Amino acid sequence: MIESDKxxxxxxxxxxxxxxxxxxxxxxxxxxxxxxxxxxxWGRIGTRGRVMAITYPDAEQAVDALAKLENMKRRRGYVTTDE
Known part of the structure; x- marks a missing residue:
């Protein structure tokens, strides 16, 4: 089971x-x-966009991958929808 806050x-x-x-x-x-x-x-707002999934053997590796993707996107100027 996934035990992450995010x-x-x-x-x-x-x-x-x-x-x-x-x-x-x-x-x-x-x-x-x-x-x-x-x-x-991901995609342009208003479109269906594209989808990709990568599997990891355990939740710890998946959470690390999520954090790495988040940091990369934030460096490129992405913000959460509530900011």
Missing amino acids: THLDLVRIVPSENMARFYGIALQPTLFGEVAVVRC
Whole structure:
């Protein structure tokens, strides 16, 4: 079972001068085989976007991957939807 405080994260990057409005979502989901998947979805706001999932053998590795993705996106200017 996933025992992390952060299992889902929604980020956006909106820059009107560049006509940019993007979303990026990251979620941790358990698989049927006891692994944990990091599911990412991204695209332009208002579209369905793309989805990719990578599985990890345990929750600790998946949480580390989520944190690394979050840091990378925040460096590129993404913020949470409530900021």
